[in-house]
Amino acid sequence: MAERKPPILIFSHLFPPDLGGIQEYIYSRCLQNSGELVVLTSDLGGSQDFDIQQTFPIHRWPQTLPRLRMFYVPLLAFSYSLRLWFKYRYRFVECASGYLSGVVFALSFILPIQYSIYLHGNDVLRLKAHWLYHWFYSLVFSRARLIVCNSHYTESLFRQITALSVPTLVVNPTMRPARFTQTSVDIRTRHYLPEEAILLFTVCRLVERKGVDRIIEALPKLDAKVHYIVGGEGPYRSAWEQLAQRLNVADRVHFVGRIADDELSAYYQAADVFVMLSQHDEQQHSIEGFGIVYLEAGYFGKPVVAYAVGGVLDAIENGSNGLLLEPQDFPGLVDALTYLVEHPAERERMGACGRRRATRPQTFEALYALPSRA
Structure with missing residues (x-):
């Protein structure tokens, strides 16, 4: 019998064992239906011990020098996402924040996939920093099937800044005892x-x-x-x-x-x-x-x-x-x-x-x- 392929790719540059609110939020999501997904994230020192304890596969792109991160991380994330599609044939991508959502946007033109994007507040405020950010990320968000917001404030901020009619869903973070x-x-x-x-x-x-x-x-x-x-x-x-x-x-x-x-x-x-x-x-x-x-x-x-x-x-x-x-x-x-x-x-x-x-x-x-x- 052929191995069942997870239909969902969770795409996140922030993930445990790294610490932080977004990391916990996305990890909690992964635990809710872990048999349906595969994770792609960035490499961390010591992440191997964490990865082997999980019930879902985790793939990581390699670390880069901080001064090169802005240029190389999107390229690495894009190439690894392509490679994983040939391995898993995932049909849907959940992008864990707005920051690297441009990678998923590009993938959607060359692969038969759709995507949702999680927004956390600062990644929406970023659109106010420059008109080019606003133009580009409005395109990215407009192509999403769903925008998942971590609070009602983030949802209202998204509506106010982008004026897009993309469906939204508010899911507050929860405690993981x-x-x-x-x-x-x-x-x-x-x-x-x-x-x-x-x-x-x-x-x-x-x-x-x-x-x-x-x-x-x-x-x-x-x-x-x-x-x-x-x-x-x-x-x-x-x-x-x-x-x-x-x-x-x-x-x-x-x-x-x-x-x-x-x-x-x-x-x-x-x-x-x-x-x-x-x-x-x-x-x-x-x-x-x-x-x-x-x-x-x-x-x-x-x-x-x-x-x-x-x-x-x-x-x-x-x-x-x-x-x-x-x-x-x-x-x-x-x-x-x-x-x-x-x-x-x-x-x-x-x-x-x-x-x-x-x-x-x-x-x-x-x-x-x-x-x-x-």
């Missing part, structure tokens, strides 16, 4: 934190739009028992460490660097409140398309505090699993943090709501029928 391993690491002991400390926690790439500086600026106005743990690396770490020193709160701000996946659960469990104040960086055309970390915090029963921007509105219901603030509302930030610090019962209630929200089922099932009609 299996990602987190139980650990005996004691975060308070590791970082010499007093037992009575109330811990605020952020984990993110340390870039300006994540708003870590606003939380540091709020610390002097909060009870002295409030400490702030910041996980992650990025270009703004040094500036924010200096800010904490200038405000005389350096002993209450703990930059812990990149947190290993197998220790992340310990940090969430140790925290009392998760806070990340993502903002819209108009100059860099960057915004929070959803914010999977808010769901992760909810899974561990933690209330969340955020600005009401972008797709965050899909992740947080104000007053239910957390508190939403207007961007740049500094007095509101201080009041929100003070309220949660002083009301442990409210932290407990919001955390319970967050856990229910994080564990509710989400499905990509509407996509499954598309290959049969391709």
Whole structure:
């Protein structure tokens, strides 16, 4: 009997074991009907161990030098996609983001395939950067069978910027509990934190739009028992460490660097409140398309505090699993943090709501029928 060939190619330049929200989102999709698909993605050091544990085939194009990536990655992705078509005869491609969707667009003219595209927010904002981007990606998106958006904000942004009538589907990211391993690491002991400390926690790439500086600026106005743990690396770490020193709160701000996946659960469990104040960086055309970390915090029963921007509105219901603030509302930030610090019962209630929200089922099932009609 001939081997059954998967009808779907999942095409993504971001995929585990690399870490990130898009990586988790696409991996969760792959787990939902893994027998129907094959994955094409970029190579990573150590990815072989991850790949052999999966129930679906994974193919990877080789790494390139960073300075050559813009030119060679599309060529490599295109040639590998062609090669896989001759091997699997896939009929449908799910392109994991807008960034490399031009490759799938080109393939659709020479292969008997159709495609859908996942959009996450920043890949739509990119169209505002230059008229050429807008023209080209509008062509790419207009040929898609379906546009899958990670939030209602991304969907509205797509409609607003492109004015296309392509069908859209909103599928919010979901929490994958299996990602987190139980650990005996004691975060308070590791970082010499007093037992009575109330811990605020952020984990993110340390870039300006994540708003870590606003939380540091709020610390002097909060009870002295409030400490702030910041996980992650990025270009703004040094500036924010200096800010904490200038405000005389350096002993209450703990930059812990990149947190290993197998220790992340310990940090969430140790925290009392998760806070990340993502903002819209108009100059860099960057915004929070959803914010999977808010769901992760909810899974561990933690209330969340955020600005009401972008797709965050899909992740947080104000007053239910957390508190939403207007961007740049500094007095509101201080009041929100003070309220949660002083009301442990409210932290407990919001955390319970967050856990229910994080564990509710989400499905990509509407996509499954598309290959049969391709």
